[in-house]
Amino acid sequence: MSEPTNDAPMEDQPMKDQPVNAEPVNAEPMPPTASEATSSTATPRAPAPETDAVLRATRVTMRFGGLVANRDVDFDIPRRSIVSLIGPNGAGKTTFFNQLTGMLTPTSGDIVLDGVSIVGRSPHKIVELGIGRTFQNIRLFGEMSVLGNVMVGRHARMKASWVGSLLQLPPVRKEEQATTERARELLHLVGLNPAYEGEWARNLPYGDQRRLEIARALASDPKLLLLDEPTAGMNPGETAEMTRLIGRLRDQLDLSVLLIEHDMKVVMGVSERITVLDYGEKIAEGSPEEIRANPRVIEAYLGKQATAS
């Protein structure tokens, strides 16, 4: 609020070459219900040339009544990068996520995907524009086959109308065939055993359900993949595998990845850039090393892990 630069349009701003905001703002952690009056900062922007950002969020604020879940969050995701969003429980990560996917509409601020603002668009439209997501608590279509789940994920890229489907016209059949093949490829890519494509999604073991969710999200050919705690509830072996998978997806598909994660090993291992939220505000941004060294972050959140590792 207090920084004038934030009021200027994004494009006109000089890029500050200061990756991490080390200035302490509030000595006390701010209670989430506290109003704007106590807030005083917005973090300087990260050093990303704007042409290279696949997604750019500008001063995103989300209010639920008196509760400010996100306050003036500026956020860039460079193309073909893996970016993490971290912060303690209740920091507003998932809220922010939900705004990117259209499940929530920001109270103010703008979110632009490849030059197209997605604010106010419905979730299915945003999927069409190129954002795919997974959910923190796995939400597959449980009573649908594994393959069917991935094929639903492809919905936005299919053209079959109800008339065509009703009459089973040749183009519809061809598309159906192609979709099946693509879905199988994706199952292969995330490492799911093809023998289980006919199994119901709910019968898969936990780790595979996570993989399936990723395959479903990838089926819409997203430019940006949002992963909400992809390793939650996984054992160290599974976590390591998931970490490798995320890296591999970025390398093999032309993909940018945004990760919400609690497991610092994963975050530090896979991300190129990390953004830290606390009480709805961005308190730091930078490379893993910088975040690890940031006293503000250590104080707010990372303390124990940072000193332990």
Next chain:
Amino acid sequence: MGAYARRATSTGAIFGLAITHLSLVGLVVALNDRELVAGVVSVGSTIAVIAALAAGFVASRPLRKGLAPPAPAVALGSGAIAGLVTGIIITALAWLVEAFTPRDVLINASPQLVAVLHWGQDVMVGNAINVIGGALMGVVGASLRIIPGDLRRGAVTGIGALLGLALMQTFVSQILTGLPLTFVDDFLYEREGLTWPGAITTLVLFGIIGWAWASQRKAFSERLGAMGANQRRTARFSGLGLLLLVLATLPLFVGPFLSQTMDLVGIYIIMGLGLNIVVGFAGLLDLGYVAFYAVGAYATAVLTSPASPAFAPHLDFWIALPLVLAITAAIGLTIGAPVLRLRGDYLAIVTLGFGEIARIVLNSNWMTPYVGGAQGILAVPAPQFLGKDLRDPALLYYPIFVACIIAAIAAISLANSRVGRAWTAMREDESVAEATGVNTIKYKLLAFSMGATFGGLAGAFYAVRIGTVFPQELNIIVSINALALIILGGIGSIPGVIVGAVVLVGLPELLREFSEYRLLLYGIVLVAMMLLRPEGFLPNRSRRAELHEGEGDSEPDWDEKRWERETGTQTPEPEIT
């Protein structure tokens, strides 16, 4: 042992009280008009025997699900106790009715009932039959549980066939004489009831068929599985073709009443297929489906009948039909649009309201100049085909039959397409479907109008089948019937819709003389289904799994060990090209 005895007593009491109830509502006496074996046993008396048998069967199950079955002696003992208790209660009922003759209050507690409960014998003999026979039948019921499953299937099939043939005598003999297999008819039936040789042959023959089917089914499906894909498809198609051929020739020899019944079943199949799209595929609980049926029927009547009060274009049925479908689709959109944001219970209540509104509006003074109010619209002409009037139910059957096939193919095509997947996704989790790229508003509307179109098609045939349309007949019972039949058949399952329609619409028509008890039987059937087979007769795969979660008889849940064994613990990390 004590636990078994206690349970056997209460099971027997429950079945005894059930018979008491059926007796006091008059069903037992009504059933008595049907002879099982001519001049010897009536169906009414048999119901007591069957109750004891069922009590014995139920009482001999393991104490809890998953426990080992009781030792044979314990099972038989339980069965005997249960059957005995049932018999004693029936005896007591007969005695009470005779002693107090409470006919002022319970109109069906008649001397006739006493006679039926006493098997038409003396008091002492009748009581002895009930008590001793009850215990014996209880033992028989329990032994059904002890014998191997294949034999049990055979026994149940035989008894079921016997009862079915006795109850359906009129129609079975009509079909047999129509076929013409008059000699079979003569062998099976006397004027009233089966002949002794007929009864025994039925029992044995169907028993063997049931047993053979049960014991050979596995081998059969294995053989089917061993076939190549092409062969399997050939086998399936030839089976289907044979079935369709039989169905197509049926009206030629079943007589007008059965044809009429089949027409009605066909109309309900179309309706069920439509409602199945809305409820089964898309997961939108619609309790006002009759609205679309009513609109279809009235639109047909207005467009084709010369007696339409205000606007009577007097179109040919086949020209009117596409218009009717378009109108109902539009109505589906109109009703669908305001309720889009509602989910679950709220949607159900609002659609329930729409169903009632449709009837009330058609009946209202406001609409009377256009649709005739309570008098309805008369003289809806029958469809013409090649210059032939299809008024005869046996002829009207054919367009309905074709419409059923088209509706079923349409439903199957939609289910296995992008559209069907979007619906399923929506049913499973609406917000995730949206987040996966499905335009949920569009697909909800599509489901509504698609279901409405099917309902309109059914309504059109309803109008020409009866030749008149009245608002009174288009009431909530139609919605409930349509919903009950898809639940009975298995929600989301297309063969289930067909079975459900036959059982819930066809059978009651055939058992017209018991129509007083129709709703009672409906209730019993639905409660029994919910307890014993909640997924319906022919469930689609996934529902079954959901409802039998954690039970031994469902398909096993995911087996981690199997996964590890077959794939190695480490899932592969393939490269993509």
